[in-house]
Amino acid sequence: xxxxxxxxxxxxxxxxxxxxxxxxxxxxxxxxxxxxxxxxxxxxxxxxxxxxxxxxxxxxxxxxxxxxxxxxxxxxxxxxxxxxxxxxxxxxxxxxxxxxxxxxxxxxxxxxxxxxx
Amino acid sequence: xxxxxxxxxxxxxxxxxxxxxxxxxxxxxxxxxxxxxxxxxxxxxxxxxxxxxxxxxxxxxxxxxxxxxxxxxxxxxxxxxxxxxxxxxxxxxxxxxxxxxxxxxxxxxxxxxxxxxxxxxxxxxxxxxxxxxxxxxxxxxxxxxxxxxxxxxxxxxxxxxxxxxxxxxxxxxxxxxxxxxxxxxxxxxxxxxxxxxxxxxxxxxxxxxxxxxxxxxxxxxxxxxxxxxxxxxxxxxxxxxxxxxxxxxxxxxxxxxxxxxxxxxxxxxxxxxxxxxxxxxxxxxxxxxxxxxxxxxxxxxxxxxxxxxxxxxxxxxxxxxxxxxxxxxxxxxxxxxxxxxxxxxxxxxxxxxxxxxxxxxxxxxxxxxxxxxxxxxxxxxxxxxxxxxxxxxxxxxxxxxxxxxxxxxxxxx
Numbered sequence: 001x002x003x004x005x006x007x008x009x010x011x012x013x014x015x016x017x018x019x020x021x022x023x024x025x026x027x028x029x030x031x032x033x034x035x036x037x038x039x040x041x042x043x044x045x046x047x048x049x050x051x052x053x054x055x056x057x058x059x060x061x062x063x064x065x066x067x068x069x070x071x072x073x074x075x076x077x078x079x080x081x082x083x084x085x086x087x088x089x090x091x092x093x094x095x096x097x098x099x100x101x102x103x104x105x106x107x108x109x110x111x112x113x114x115x116x117x
Numbered sequence: 118x119x120x121x122x123x124x125x126x127x128x129x130x131x132x133x134x135x136x137x138x139x140x141x142x143x144x145x146x147x148x149x150x151x152x153x154x155x156x157x158x159x160x161x162x163x164x165x166x167x168x169x170x171x172x173x174x175x176x177x178x179x180x181x182x183x184x185x186x187x188x189x190x191x192x193x194x195x196x197x198x199x200x201x202x203x204x205x206x207x208x209x210x211x212x213x214x215x216x217x218x219x220x221x222x223x224x225x226x227x228x229x230x231x232x233x234x235x236x237x238x239x240x241x242x243x244x245x246x247x248x249x250x251x252x253x254x255x256x257x258x259x260x261x262x263x264x265x266x267x268x269x270x271x272x273x274x275x276x277x278x279x280x281x282x283x284x285x286x287x288x289x290x291x292x293x294x295x296x297x298x299x300x301x302x303x304x305x306x307x308x309x310x311x312x313x314x315x316x317x318x319x320x321x322x323x324x325x326x327x328x329x330x331x332x333x334x335x336x337x338x339x340x341x342x343x344x345x346x347x348x349x350x351x352x353x354x355x356x357x358x359x360x361x362x363x364x365x366x367x368x369x370x371x372x373x374x375x376x377x378x379x380x381x382x383x384x385x386x387x388x389x390x391x392x393x394x395x396x397x398x399x400x401x402x403x404x405x406x407x408x409x410x411x412x413x414x415x416x417x418x419x420x421x422x423x424x425x426x427x428x429x430x431x432x433x434x435x436x437x438x439x440x441x442x443x444x445x446x447x448x449x450x451x452x453x454x455x456x457x458x459x460x461x462x463x464x465x466x467x468x469x470x471x472x473x474x475x476x477x478x479x480x481x482x483x484x485x486x487x488x489x490x491x492x493x494x495x496x497x498x499x500x501x502x503x504x505x506x507x508x509x510x511x512x513x514x515x516x517x518x519x520x521x522x523x524x525x526x527x528x529x530x
Contacts, residue, residue, distance in 0.1 A: 065215035068337070089235040089330045093337075 002115055003027040005046040007037040007063065008079075009055040013100075017050065020104055021111075034058030038066060045072060048115055050107070051094070053080040061090050068093045075114040079107060118263050120256055121172070127259060127323070128239035129173050130227065131164060133247035134181030134211075134220055139381045142514060142524040143491060148180065150247030151187035152385070153474050153492075155392050155401065156441040156455050158410045159190050160379050161247040165206075166408045169197075170368065171255040173243070174204035177233060179226050181211055181219060187247075194411025209233070222344030223320075228333040234326055242329050244322040244346070250388050250399060251319075251376040252368040252406050258323060261293075261363050268328045268358040271295065271351065272321035274365045274376045281305035281315035283380065285347040287362050289316070295360045298352045318347055319365060319376055328358060367398075369406045375399045383518035386489060389472045393437045393453045415443030415458050422448055449479075463498070471503075491525040500529055 004026045006017045011032070018028045029046055031037040035058050037049070049067065053060035060078060067076060078085070078094040085091050096110040137149030144152065150161035161178075168176055176198075180187055188208045198204035211219055211229060220226040227234075227244070234242065241262070243255060253272070262270040273287050286305045288297035298318075299306065305315040324332075332350050336342050342349040354360050367373035375398035377388045391397055401408055418440040435451040443459035449466040456462075457474045463481035471485050476493040479485060483496045486503030496502065503509065503521050512529075514522040523529075 069216035071338075071340075073338070073340075089231050089326075092231075092330055093334045 001025065001027045002048070003029060003044075003046040004111065005029045005031060005037060005040055005049045007031045007034065007049065007055075007060070008052040009033060010052075013052075017104075020108075024108060024111075026111075034060065034063030034066075037063055041067065041070070041072070041074070045074060047074070048111060049074055049076045050079050050111070051076055053078060053082070053085055053091075061085070061088070064094055065090065077107065077110055077114065118260070120260055120263075123240075123259055123263055124172060124256060126240035127173070127175075127243050128234070128237050128241070128326075129168055129176045129243045129245060130230075131161075131168075131176060131178045131245045131247055132223055132226055133161060133184075133187060134179050134226055135248070136182050137248070140379070140385060142522055143382070143385070143489065144183070145524060146183065147186040148183045148247075149379070151190050152379070153457055154250065154379070154385070155389060156439045156457050157412055158408060159187075160250065161187065161190070162194070162408055162410045163250045163252070164245050164247055165191075165195055166406075167251070167253050167255065167368070168245070169409065170406050171253075173255060174198050174202075175237070175239075176206040177230075178206065178208045178247070179220075179230065180208050181226075184208070184210060190411055194409065222349075223346045224333050224336045224342075224350045225344040227329065228337045228344075231330060231333070234330060239326055242322075242324050242326055244324065246320045248379050249319065249376060250379060251365070252399065252403075252408075253321070253365060253376075254368040255321075255323075257366075258321070258363040261361065262323045265293070265361050266359065267323075267361040268325050269351065269354060269360045270323045270363050271360065272319040272365050273316050273362040274319055274374055275308060275311075275314045276317050278305055278307055278313055278315045281317050283378070284317035285351070287316045287318055289362045293361050293364070295355055295362050298355060300348045300352065316362070318351075318362075320347065320378075321365075322346065322351075328354075369403055370398075370400065373398050382489065382514075382516035382520055382522055386472060386487075386516070386518070386520045389455045390453060390470065392439055393455065395437070412442070413458070415441075418442055418444040418446070418456075420446045469503075487519060488521040488523060490523045493525060494523050494527060495529065496523075497529055 008014050014030045021028045031040050051060045075095040077096045079098050081100045083099050098107045133150040137144035151159045154160045198206050286299045289295050308314050308316050379385050420435050437453045438451050439455045441458045444456050446462045448464040449462045451468045454468045454471045459476045460473050461478045465482040466479050467484045469486045472489045474492045477490045479496045480498035482499045484501045488502045
């Protein structure tokens with residue numbers, strides 16, 4: 001079973017994603033901050049990471065930079081309520097950029113694509 | 118097309134982070150771009166002067182190894198840009214912002230500094246190297262880049278085919294679009310119609326910024342890559358992007374294409390010797406393209422006849438040479454040589470085909486031939502360098518071309 005790490009500071013988003021992605025047949029691991037995400041990746045590298053940008057402490061862009069620097073080759077989807085980060089070069093290292101929406105089909109499609117399913 | 122505006126929207130990044138191993142021992146204590154050249158300059162001054170003369174005033178210098186003397190030189194000599202007008206020159210050592218490593222290659226040095234591109238948001242990036250001697254107007258290259266609507270333009274120059282194996286060899290079509298690229302080939306392709314020369318990359322690039330960012334990110338993720346522009350990034354773009362070559366000509370002399378990569382001891386020595394020739398191809402005296410540097414205050418060079426020579430017709434002979442301020446050449450012979458600041462050449466000494474760096478003292482009746490003598494070395498009275506090959510081999514580094522390097526700090530007895 002493929003594992004997806006969901007990084008988001010908002011609890012209801014984490015829980016929503018857990019239930020939606022588990023229904024799709026993925027194992028889901030949660031982290032509420034960039035720092036916690038790096039610890040999870042270090043101990044149990046997931047197959048894919050869904051990463052929020054605006055979070056207290058280490059934000060999603062810094063977390064992305066650190067993950068890319070580790071060079072693990074884990075696909076990363078930036079998932080944020082805002083579209084303006086798309087123009088920020090530092091986000092271009094992510095494999096996909098999906099704006100948050102109540103309709104999760106775009107996010108699920110990107111996850112499928114990046115996991116080669 | 119408004120070229121002035123186009124240049125304003127172009128950020129210059131000068132890569133000065135190489136180890137310079139092939140220029141050892143001159144690079145033992147300093148980065149290659151800050152190695153002294155032509156008596157009073159540092160190698161990097163040529164590229165920086167090209168920028169200034171091309172009206173480029175937004176410059177980052179990426180440093181890495183042994184950067185102290187380089188950063189000091191830029192602070193003292195190049196702190197001439199006005200921040201209030203949006204101009205700057207700044208040295209950036211590796212920030213290790215997103216990685217815990219040094220630069221893996223030229224492309225990686227840009228990858229590790231993507232946040233700078235994000236901060237400045239230029240339309241284009243001009244990427245230069247700090248170890249070339251040439252006089253180039255980058256506006257000509259930018260104009261072509263705009264006219265051809267290129268994603269990437271690479272500057273190219275013809276070099277003798279025998280030397281082309283050290284570079285990326287370019288093949289282009291009639292519109293100057295690059296169709297083949299062989300990085301450091303054993304058997305370089307000749308230029309059509311001239312079997313003795315090849316067209317090579319000068320390591321000068323103009324990238325559209327979005328293309329550059331995408332390519333260096335893709336390169337950073339590619340485990341098979343060596344993260345080098347010439348080896349990995351540019352060849353990988355030929356089929357997917359508009360990649361053009363700009364044929365270099367000297368900034369003010371259209372008949373000259375003088376460009377030298379000061380990568381090795383032999384290249385360094387030869388480029389210095391080029392300046393001693395009767396009509397040097399690299400004109401340091403052209404006021405329309407000044408080469409700027411930092412110099413400390415020194416008295417004028419003094420060339421005097423020794424007392425013993427005064428009554429003879431063979432007074433001090435100094436010919437085909439560059440002599441920097443502060444030198445005293447006293448009743449000696451200096452031929453085809455470059456003397457940096459504050460060199461002393463004693464009575465009866467002979468200096469031939471040599472590059473003598475700051476503060477060197479050459480004793481009476483010493484003989485120095487085809488050598489590079491690093492800062493502050495004292496050559497004792499009657500000592501010979503470059504005259505007795507067997508003795509030299511025991512003491513010094515000798516280049517493949519037979520140039521002897523006398524390193525800083527050595528004691529000669």
